[in-house]
Amino acid sequence: MRNEREKGSLLGVIRLLRVTGWVILIVLASYLALAGYSAVTLRPNGTGSAEYALLPDGTVTILTTINLSNPGYFAFTQLSIASAITLPNGTSPWLEAVSPSVTLPAQGSAQVPLRFSLTLTSLGPAKALLTQDEVLNESDYLNGTYATFVGFELHAGERLNWGAPFHAFRARAGTPVAEPNGSFRVPVTLSFGNDASFAVTGALLASLTSAGGATCAQVNLPINDLPHSTTNQTLTLYLPSGCSLAGGSLRSTFVAPGFAVPLPPEALP
Amino acid sequence: MSFGPDPPGAELPSVPRRATLGLLRVFPLLILLVGVPTAILDYLAGAGVRSETSVFTVSVGGLALTALSTARYIARPTAAYGPVGLVRSIVAFGYLWLLLPTASVLLPAGSHVTLALDYSSVVEALFVIPALLFVTAVLVTVQDQRNLGARLRVDFPGRLR
Numbered sequence: 001m002r003n004e005r006e007k008g009s010l011l012g013v014i015r016l017l018r019v020t021g022w023v024i025l026i027v028l029a030s031y032l033a034l035a036g037y038s039a040v041t042l043r044p045n046g047t048g049s050a051e052y053a054l055l056p057d058g059t060v061t062i063l064t065t066i067n068l069s070n071p072g073y074f075a076f077t078q079l080s081i082a083s084a085i086t087l088p089n090g091t092s093p094w095l096e097a098v099s100p101s102v103t104l105p106a107q108g109s110a111q112v113p114l115r116f117s118l119t120l121t122s123l124g125p126a127k128a129l130l131t132q133d134e135v136l137n138e139s140d141y142l143n144g145t146y147a148t149f150v151g152f153e154l155h156a157g158e159r160l161n162w163g164a165p166f167h168a169f170r171a172r173a174g175t176p177v178a179e180p181n182g183s184f185r186v187p188v189t190l191s192f193g194n195d196a197s198f199a200v201t202g203a204l205l206a207s208l209t210s211a212g213g214a215t216c217a218q219v220n221l222p223i224n225d226l227p228h229s230t231t232n233q234t235l236t237l238y239l240p241s242g243c244s245l246a247g248g249s250l251r252s253t254f255v256a257p258g259f260a261v262p263l264p265p266e267a268l269p
Numbered sequence: 270m271s272f273g274p275d276p277p278g279a280e281l282p283s284v285p286r287r288a289t290l291g292l293l294r295v296f297p298l299l300i301l302l303v304g305v306p307t308a309i310l311d312y313l314a315g316a317g318v319r320s321e322t323s324v325f326t327v328s329v330g331g332l333a334l335t336a337l338s339t340a341r342y343i344a345r346p347t348a349a350y351g352p353v354g355l356v357r358s359i360v361a362f363g364y365l366w367l368l369l370p371t372a373s374v375l376l377p378a379g380s381h382v383t384l385a386l387d388y389s390s391v392v393e394a395l396f397v398i399p400a401l402l403f404v405t406a407v408l409v410t411v412q413d414q415r416n417l418g419a420r421l422r423v424d425f426p427g428r429l430r
Contacts, residue, residue, distance in 0.1 A: 009412070009419065010408050010411060010412040010415075011412060011419060011420060011423050013408055014405055014408050014409055014412065014420075015423070017401055017404060017405040017408070018405060020401060021398060021401040021402065021405070024397055024398065024401070025398055028394060028395070032391060145390075148390070149388065149390040149391045149394060150386055150387065150388050150390070150391065151386070151387035151388075151389075151390065152384060152385065152386050152387065153384070153385045153387075154378070154382065154383075154384050154385075155382065155383045155384075155385070156379075156381060156382045157381040157382075158381060
């Protein structure tokens with residue numbers, strides 16, 4: 001009888017709306033309670049590895065792969081990592097990298113790749129990093145959505161040890177010694193350590209130049225330095241008789257097949 | 270708000286009875302709408318979690334919703350039931366609207382690590398509740414203007430005389 005009375009009237013719709021409201025409220029509350037419980041018990045694990053490489057065009061790539069695992073009941077979606085590296089003097093940001101978005105399924109795992117690119121030929125304010133080890137500031141941002149509804153951003157700041165590929169580079173010219181043919185023999189010592197995590201393969205071109213910038217003599221030193229190795233070589237340059245080094249300089253350039261990087265020059269007396 | 274004799278087929282509870290039951294409902298409502306949210310905010314503050322939602326907003330919003338829910342309950346056998354429900358749904362909508370921009374927390378997770386959570390999507394999902402309440406209240410108001418007795422016979426069914 002009652003159902004017949006309600007049928008075709010607003011009362012049936014009202015009753016339906018009330019029931020729908022309660023159902024939605026209960027489902028939503030249950031979902032949020034379960035998501036909250038899962039989040040509280042969540043202990044996501046993250047491990048990472050970094051691979052350094054010096055490409056033929058003079059670009060250093062740092063490929064970091066971060067492995068994440070999710071033991072919770074809900075997935076992480078649109079998960080991405082952004083990272084920015086600033087110089088010790090606060091120049092910000094110097095290097096930036098953004099990973100693609102990935103999904104970390106419930107009770108599953110995912111890999112998040114992060115690639116930094118650093119062009120050695122255009123370091124700008126970071127030029128000192130060629131020859132100086134530094135402690136850089138790294139800011140990492142992990143963004144994503146948990147359980148469909150909760151957005152999050154995890155910010156972690158950490159120190160990054162940078163090893164210079166030409167650490168403590170020094171080019172020293174010795175006292176010129178006169179040769180019987182009228183030229184001068186100049187000993188040149190090149191020393192540095194490869195503190196980088198990548199091999200440095202190419203040649204060091206050392207040039208003695210006059211005060212006017214003319215090249216008086218030059219020599220090539222092939223190098224194939226593995227990470228964390230040191231170089232200390234004395235080479236001999238022969239200076240033609242008409243070329244004066246007074247007020248000149250000893251210029252050094254690292255030359256690889258696809259690029260060249262000038263290193264700090266040394267003034268001559 | 271005079272109700273006169275009960276419509277045929279309905280058995281309306283007396284005003285004192287509704288007032289008493291309405292006041293008894295106040296306590297669980299206060300716990301749910303004021304006590305639990307403020308306790309959560311206090312707990313988070315104690316744990317070093319910064320929340321932009323203020324205890325004041327939650328308390329005032331919870332008290333307003335409790336008062337309106339109680340008034341709606343007491344007014345259920347009357348034509349004021351729908352309008353009071355309308356006001357309640359609008360207040361609930363405004364309450365969620367106030368919560369929306371502050372729906373985030375900042376958790377310190379270590380010396381150099383912070384975790385920011387944004388639960389505005391949760392609040393947005395909750396908007397469906399006042400929306401349903403609003404539509405229901407509008408329909409109840411229309412129904413009561415057409416035929417209050419029909420609703421009362423459904424909400425307060427009595428013995429057939």
